[in-house]
Amino acid sequence: MLLGGEAGVGKTRLLEEFAAVAAREGAVVACGGCVEIGADGLPFAPFSTALRALRRLLPDELAAAAAGQEEELARLLPELGEAARGRHYDEEGMARLFELTARLLERVAADRTVVVVLEDLHWADASTRHLLAYLFRTLRSGRLVVIATYRADDIHRRHPLRPLLAELERLRTVTRIELGRFSRAEVGRQIAGILAREPDPAQVDEIFARSDGNAFFVEELAVAAHEGCRTGLTDSLRDLLLVRVEGLPESAQRIARIVAEGGSTVEYRLLSAVARLAEDDLIEALRAAVGANILLASPGGDGYRFRHSLVREAVSDDLLPGERSRFNRRYAEALEADPTLVPADERSTRLASYWYHAHDAAKALPAVLDASVDARCRHAYSEQLRLLERAMELWDVAPDAVRAELRPVDYVEVYPPCGCDPETTPLRYLDLMAEAAVAGRLCGERERALKITKKALRLLEDEDDPLRAAWFWIQRSRLVQAQARGDGWQELATAQDLVRGLPPSEVHAEVLSTVAAWCMLHEPGPGALSAAERAVEYARMVGARDIELNARLTLGGLMVDAGAVEAGLAEMYEVKESVSRYGASLVVGRLHINLPSHLESLGRSREAVPVLREGVELARKNGLLDTQAWIWGNLSESLYALGQWDEALEAARNTLRIGLSGKPSGLGASRLARLALARGDLPEAGRQLAAARDHFGTHDPTPQHSLPLVRTAIGIAAGEGRLLDARAALEQTLDTGFPPGTQRYGWPLLLAAATAEADAQGLPATEPGRAQTVERIRKAAKSLATGAPIWLAHQEWVRAELRRAEGVTTPHDWSEVVTAFEPLERPYDLARVRHRLAEALLTSGADEDDRARATELLRLARAVADHLGARPLADAVALLAQRARLALAHAPEPSVLAPADPALALGLTSRERDVLRLVAAGRSNRQIAEELFISPKTASVHVSNILAKLDVSGRGEAAALAHRLRLFPPEAPAAQAAG
Structure with a gap:
């Protein structure tokens, strides 16, 4: 929940009442507030405070939830142990900390209701805002309530919290409430509560008019009127805030001024050191300020804060310039003399702030730099940037002797x-x-x-x-x-x-590695391969392991694209082994994107899927949202190829849900567009195509993104009867050409164009230009590599579609295509070419054998189309069967099947035959997996494919059909006993 409202409207009081009720109902309530110190925010301050409260309330539970991750979580809560040191600039550090924090809260809230309250987000540092956004996006389990408050009147147009509020409000799990001011009747009830009697109506009118319904000002005005203080009736609300402070003894006023400059909360020992009063005098002054309801003891009981931040701001604004710098100097000197006066996680930031506002550049510069190091170690990079900018501001005014040290x-x-x-x-x-x-x-x-x-x-x-x-x-x-x-x-x-020409160095290796990675995406070829090889060599010479692994990953991918498939994959798998052996690395996210992507480029989708699922888990554990989004997008592609379209759809949606930046979201939209096109939802495909183009933008075009979008655009245009638009999209691409290593995108694009021309063959309006387009496709196909069975099969498919576009359809052509696709795990592609083969058989003077074969091909194609929800293919199969007067409604009788092996006629692979035998024997998926030494997930996939091929709705029907067709002879009793 996001709770907003202007200063003084009653946010804190509402939370206090809610927290009291929640605690009575058995909830654990942990509060933390954003801390302001001289206009600076402390990194992660509200989360550190809230976690500290949880540790005090649930010490054993929090320790168990943090077990094994204490070093990382100590960046937020130092009490957990020593924060991990070493190399702190890694791309994953902040995201990993965020993910561990989310999991910590979910574990603590697994068996009890936990309420985490974060106050005063308008003062939040950027790291706190980032962590809050991460939690609101990713928290999925646990009895957890997170409430964050902010001052609505402080959120000006350019306030950094404004875009975050807009983003969070769109989330389904977030509620946003804006507290309004009181009405006149509500002001009357509030005054009655303060005075313990019904107020005079004229007084209510006056206070309502002066306060405009602001609860805090109502209270101040009511108390001032009750105490007969005429100053409270001046026109200045600032004077109203100061009136009770000025009524304090001079010593108490001085303490109030010191507290106001020390920050939102000031520890008692620090205040004592700065005030320089005898302890009895200090306590007496504090008692007067607390008694007047100006100061309150902090929730932890170890310090003091103003009852309302508006009063603190008014007191701070009333300080003289010299007075402000003197107080800050005293705070800094006290903290330097005794660093234990403040919590360890606040020490460096507060010292830097005090010295900076004391206007002492000689002391401030090293203090600010120390604070920047501490922020870096906590992965609070936003605060590190702000502190470094402050250090650069101080650089020229600091003495030369200080800089020299x-x-x-x-x-x-x-x-x-x-x-x-x-x-x-x-x-x-x-x-x-x-x-x-x-x-x-x-x-x-x-x-x-x-x-x-x-x-x-x-x-x-x-x-x-x-x-x-x-x-x-x-x-x-x-x-x-x-x-x-x-x-x-x-x-x-x-x-x-x-x-160029310089001796090997880490910078030189990084330049070469970055150039090779860029070329792999934009201009793959010999130059990229050479750069990757030199990057590996230089990185090894200077001992830059991360750069070496990154360059080897690029090198392996380029080798695959260049045709050295097994050597390239071996290189990438060795990198995977090295990453696992050496622990977390900058390469781990890219590895689980690139390796399975290259496996998919070879048609090895089944091999890519487990690598992708492993990558999803690693990215989730490390909090790498964009990396996780890329992996989900690649997983969607592999699942689509394997015929698991519902899972592919969910994976694509995960890409959109998780991705933070444009390109991963573009990938998700691209996958959704392809699925929608294959399922016949052309409007949805068009919407997703437009969204993908918006996400990818036009500033950094790469073949891996642009070519699939062109393929989808051609398919949509053809489906809507806009063949000229399809040709225009194709011609623009062919004018540019296909870079080396892009056959995985080029073949499907050419296939979509060839199919569009073939489907429109015979329509008069489309005849002009067909011969030229067909010839251009044929010429472009000669430039694409066919180094894997999947692309050899596509070559045959494109050739057959081009002949169909020229009016030539022979069973021989399509039989070769079907033969090429049968060994590949591409059920949708196989169903499409089976449909074309059946069409060729039926239009070439088919005899009874041809009609029987066509019937079986169409039945298998229809089963796949129905299973996948591929409506265009299902409609095409039904239309062809209707025109040829073929009955596809029932499973074929045994007489239709080849007598030697009925399972082969049903299109079952040898592995699917083994699985069906066990299904017929009543085995569960887990039992099948154990007997065949495969995973339960793989067994489930095989069962789904079998049900589709047999055109049955469940395992029982499949078993009955297997028995009726006598696919498996009864086992001998001895064999059964042995089994």
Whole structure:
């Protein structure tokens, strides 16, 4: 739930009442608030506080839920242990932390109702907003309620919370409530509650008019009027907020001013150190402020906060400039003298903020840099970026002696190798820019990161530092592609020119690896293969393992595309083994996208599926939403090929549901468009095609995305009778040509075009231009590789469709196509070509044997079409059978089947025959799997295929048909006993 309303409208009071009721009903309530310190937000502050409360309320349960992941979760809750150190810049770090947090909350809430309250989102740091968005999108189980509040009047047009609220409100699991102001009657009831008597109607009118129904102002005005304080009746609401503060003793007023500048909550020991009062005097001053209802003890009982943040803001605004900086200096000095005065997870950020607002650059610069390192270690990259920008602001005003003492090894993680020792070389401004560029990319602030890289490259124009410049050009290429501002090649080419001729280095290896990966997607060929080979060689020479594995993955894929299929796959499987052996790697997500994709490109869908399912699980555990979306999209493609269309549909929907960025969502829409087209829903196919094009955009076209969209567009246009549009889409593609290694996209596209021409053959309006189009398709087909059985089969299919478009349909042509597809696990493709073979048999002067064979082919095709919901194919089969007066309604009698082996005539493979034998014997899927040494899932797939081929509705009918056709002779008693 999102709970909004202006300051003072009653959000906190409503939550307090709700929490009290929930606790009485047995719920566990954990509250956390966003902390403001001098206009800075603490990374993950509300989650850290809420988890700390859960640990206090449910210590054993939280420990059990966090077991095995304490190092990672300690980034949010240091009490769990020492946070993992080491290399902190990894693409997965923040997402992995988010996923573990979600699973932690689900486990704690598995057996009890847990309410997590997060207050004051308008002060939330960016990392908190990202984590909240992740939780709202991914939490799926557990008795968990998450409530977040925010000030609606603070959410201006450009406030970073505004787009998040709009995004979350669209989620089905999220409710948003905006609290309104009180009516006059409600104000009257509130005043009655405050005064313990019915108020004078004139007084209600006056207070209602002054407060405009704001509950907090109603209370302040009512108390001021009751106490006879005329200051409370001035025109200034700010004076109204200060009136009771100014009525305190001077010592209590001073304490209030100190607390106001210390942050949302100030710990008692820290306050004591800053106030510099005797303990009795401090307590007396605090008692006066608490007694006047100005300050309250914090929920943990170890500090103080203002009863309402509006009062704190008014007191803070009333401070003199010198007074504000003096208080901040005292806070900083106290915290430096005793770091235990504040929680460990807040220490560095608060110290940096205090020194910064004390206007002491010499102290602030190292403190801000320390805080940026801490933010990086917690994967709070948004806060790291903000702190690094503050450090860059302080750089020129800090004394030279202070800057000279700073070292890269202490503050930066992505120090580009340039022949300098990071332990002895002074820290440079460019080092901060490098850190900020990476932090900006990881937290999604890509425009800010682009500006930083632009400025850095401008500074490097006056320096002879090609490696550092090449490194920044790589970052810029990634950012340009991510922002859909271009394809990133110009930036990569510049980086390549800078490192050409230089000795091997990590930057050089990364440039080559990135170039090879780019070329694999955009311009595959010998150049890409050479770059990948050199990237592997250079990475090994300099010991850059992640770059080496990434380059080897690219190399393996390029080898597959170049025809070295088994060697390329062996390379990719070795990378998979290395990733498993060495633990988490930057390559793991890309591996589970690319390896199964190349398996699918070879028609090895059955082999690709388990790799994809493993990838889904790994991506889910690591919180990699975009990676998971890509994998779901590829899984949808493989399941479609295997004839598991309902699962393919669900996988495509998961891609759209999970994907955060455009391209994975485009992939999901593309898969949905293809399914809708095959099932005959042309309007839905058109909608999804348009959505896919929008998601992919036009700035970075790649064959793997653009060619399938053209194929779908041709199919939709042909289905709607717009053959000229289909031809136009084809011609535009053929003018560009098919890059090497794109046969997996080219063959289906040419097939769609050839089929469209063949289906329109004989229509007068479509005759002009047909011969030219057919010839262009035939010529383009000669340029596509056929290095796998699936594409050899497509070559035969395209050839047969082109002959059909020319008016030639022979059983021989289509028999070869059917023969090519029968060994492949492509039930829909096989059904389509069986339909064409039946058509050829029936139109070539068929005798009784041909008619019998055509009947069987159509029956098998219809069974698959019905099972998949492929309505166009089912309609085409029914129409052909009707025109030929063939009866397909019943399963064939034994006499129709070949006497030698009836199972073969039914289209059953040898494995399906084994499965059917066990189905007929009454075995379950699990028993079948155990007996045949296959997985239960595979057994289920075989059973589904058998039911479709036999055209029966269940296992019982399948067993009855098998017995009636005498497919399996009775086993001997001895054999039965042995079984």
